[in-house]
Amino acid sequence: MAVHEHRLQVYWGHCDPAGIVYFPRFFDMFHEAMESWFSTGLRAPYDDVIVERKVGFPSVHTEADFQKPTVFGEAIVVELRLEHLGRSSMRLGYRIRGEADVDDVRGTGATVCAVMDLDPQSERYRRSMLLPEDLRAAMQAFKDR
Amino acid sequence: MAVHEHRLQVYWGHCDPAGIVYFPRFFDMFHEAMESWFSTGLRAPYDDVIVERKVGFPSVHTEADFQKPTVFGEAIVVELRLEHLGRSSMRLGYRIRGEADVDDVRGTGATVCAVMDLDPQSERYRRSMLLPEDLRAAMQAFKDR
Amino acid sequence: MAVHEHRLQVYWGHCDPAGIVYFPRFFDMFHEAMESWFSTGLRAPYDDVIVERKVGFPSVHTEADFQKPTVFGEAIVVELRLEHLGRSSMRLGYRIRGEADVDDVRGTGATVCAVMDLDPQSERYRRSMLLPEDLRAAMQAFKDR
Amino acid sequence: MAVHEHRLQVYWGHCDPAGIVYFPRFFDMFHEAMESWFSTGLRAPYDDVIVERKVGFPSVHTEADFQKPTVFGEAIVVELRLEHLGRSSMRLGYRIRGEADVDDVRGTGATVCAVMDLDPQSERYRRSMLLPEDLRAAMQAFKDR
Numbered sequence: 001m002a003v004h005e006h007r008l009q010v011y012w013g014h015c016d017p018a019g020i021v022y023f024p025r026f027f028d029m030f031h032e033a034m035e036s037w038f039s040t041g042l043r044a045p046y047d048d049v050i051v052e053r054k055v056g057f058p059s060v061h062t063e064a065d066f067q068k069p070t071v072f073g074e075a076i077v078v079e080l081r082l083e084h085l086g087r088s089s090m091r092l093g094y095r096i097r098g099e100a101d102v103d104d105v106r107g108t109g110a111t112v113c114a115v116m117d118l119d120p121q122s123e124r125y126r127r128s129m130l131l132p133e134d135l136r137a138a139m140q141a142f143k144d145r
Numbered sequence: 146m147a148v149h150e151h152r153l154q155v156y157w158g159h160c161d162p163a164g165i166v167y168f169p170r171f172f173d174m175f176h177e178a179m180e181s182w183f184s185t186g187l188r189a190p191y192d193d194v195i196v197e198r199k200v201g202f203p204s205v206h207t208e209a210d211f212q213k214p215t216v217f218g219e220a221i222v223v224e225l226r227l228e229h230l231g232r233s234s235m236r237l238g239y240r241i242r243g244e245a246d247v248d249d250v251r252g253t254g255a256t257v258c259a260v261m262d263l264d265p266q267s268e269r270y271r272r273s274m275l276l277p278e279d280l281r282a283a284m285q286a287f288k289d290r
Numbered sequence: 291m292a293v294h295e296h297r298l299q300v301y302w303g304h305c306d307p308a309g310i311v312y313f314p315r316f317f318d319m320f321h322e323a324m325e326s327w328f329s330t331g332l333r334a335p336y337d338d339v340i341v342e343r344k345v346g347f348p349s350v351h352t353e354a355d356f357q358k359p360t361v362f363g364e365a366i367v368v369e370l371r372l373e374h375l376g377r378s379s380m381r382l383g384y385r386i387r388g389e390a391d392v393d394d395v396r397g398t399g400a401t402v403c404a405v406m407d408l409d410p411q412s413e414r415y416r417r418s419m420l421l422p423e424d425l426r427a428a429m430q431a432f433k434d435r
Numbered sequence: 436m437a438v439h440e441h442r443l444q445v446y447w448g449h450c451d452p453a454g455i456v457y458f459p460r461f462f463d464m465f466h467e468a469m470e471s472w473f474s475t476g477l478r479a480p481y482d483d484v485i486v487e488r489k490v491g492f493p494s495v496h497t498e499a500d501f502q503k504p505t506v507f508g509e510a511i512v513v514e515l516r517l518e519h520l521g522r523s524s525m526r527l528g529y530r531i532r533g534e535a536d537v538d539d540v541r542g543t544g545a546t547v548c549a550v551m552d553l554d555p556q557s558e559r560y561r562r563s564m565l566l567p568e569d570l571r572a573a574m575q576a577f578k579d580r
Contacts, residue, residue: 012306012485017302017306017362027168027172058163058168061208063207063208065205065206066203072482072486157457158318161448162453164341167447173301177299180302190363195362217337218336218338307486318459346453355496
């Protein structure tokens with residue numbers, strides 16, 4: 001399955017008094033990985049999709065399992081996989097690992113996103129909508145890569 | 146099942162450009178609800194347990210489902226229930242609701258915490274340990290309430 | 291000078307690996323203190339002012355000095371004073387102290403806010419505007435208290 | 436004056452309901468710019484300095500002025516300059532700008548950091564200390580670059 005890799009540095013402000021990443025920060029990292037996936041994996045920058053095209057992707061479910069701590073100063077990779085592509089939702093799987101070793105897994109996670117109409121002029125405003133065809137095609141192409 | 150209620154205000158900084166709580170912030174709220182539960186539900190302030198007694202509660206699993214958005218300016222309640230009490234772990238269930246109505250549920254979640262020895266002098270340092278007896282008794286008493 | 295007191299708990303997620311509040315978090319606390327001041331000090335809830343009345347208060351300047359660290363688990367108070375009330379701006383002064391002792395000062399700060407028109411229909415959209423008269427009167431009354 | 440450039444993307448979670456960066460987040464960005472400066476500008480990774488060498492850099496003063504908003508999805512640069520190098524403190528100046536244009540300045544800021552002994556075995560533990568000579572030399576070399 002195709003993988004989008006989102007690289008990042010663990011900064012001081014990500015970490016708690018135990019010196020490790022405070023776990024809610026991983027959900028920020030998951031979201032940022034999704035945003036960079038839209039830009040580089042789908043060639044559809046997330047801000048264009050949200051702001052210009054008024055299509056939103058609210059999370060309806062999310063989860064994570066943590067196997068090993070990630071400490072201050074580490075370089076890590078958040079891997080994103082498109083686990084399921086539905087007509088008006090998708091499931092993104094995440095894997096947090098050390099940068100130097102693909103098997104140095106710290107945790108895994110997933111988010112199920114709905115597709116939501118954000119156009120205030122639309123009669124479906126703030127309701128579920130079908131994933132626009134071009135985005136769907138780009139996601140399918142990523143999945144098949 | 147006994148409930149610990151953690152009340153809070155949805156501030157500007159919790160919210161995203163859609164004007165609703167950015168979902169990773171709910172995991173901060175879950176953690177804060179756990180911290181206030183230690184203080185008022187267990188009479189064992191979380192900072193004493195961590196810093197003085199050197200017993201930690203790292204999350205090994207967490208999850209959340211979001212049903213309805215929570216918007217900027219709302220007063221909400223995070224309800225905490227002790228869903229499972231093990232020998233060296235526990236599962237805390239969360240329910241996010243509007244302050245005015247117990248049935249106005251926005252989302253639910255859960256966190257499984259391990260119990261970890263944080264004493265650098267201990268031979269079990271940073272490894273799993275049994276929940277200390279007094280904390281276990283206080284949690285059981287909360288559960289039976 | 292009248293004081294609005296915003297009380298809060300220092301949670302795990304506010305703190306860095308040194309076990310003290312990570313300083314950017316104090317600016318969140320300053321903003322939250324301003325939001326609670328609008329509600330309880332001015333009787334004009336911040337979300338009503340922003341969302342319904344479409345009047346915004348972007349920060350154009352902010353600063354803070356830190357004298358003593360604030361550690362995980364402490365109960366603190368952020369004091370807010372209205373240091374200057376202009377026609378289209380205001381300066382809010384902040385003082386961070388331990389809850390138990392008014393002289394236990396940890397740091398001070400200030401924010402200068404502009405007043406901005408957030409109404410997309412207005413010809414002054416996203417530009418500076420005069421502080422609405424009722425808000426100005428409420429702020430002056432707070433200052434004179 | 437030598438400049439360290441810290442490049443970043445403005446993510447969804449950095450932004451508030453007005454669709455612009457919530458100003459406390461800029462202080463996170465300033466801190467992250469300082470951390471990347473230690474690694475690439477001084478060749479002394481911040482985590483080594485803090486964790487291994489037990490030398491800390493608490494902020495005693497910070498400030499920022501905001502000229503223009505930074506919106507969701509933008510690529511920006513935080514420029515860092517070493518404005519003053521003292522014996523046991525330093526002043527770092529920051530400039531936030533759009534990535535595409537060096538004159539597209541959004542705001543400026545500064546942080547004064549003390550140098551603190553973080554070694555629990557030291558008699559100066561948690562007190563001010565002289566900046567270690569090699570770090571001082573690296574900072575001076577950066578300044579003179």
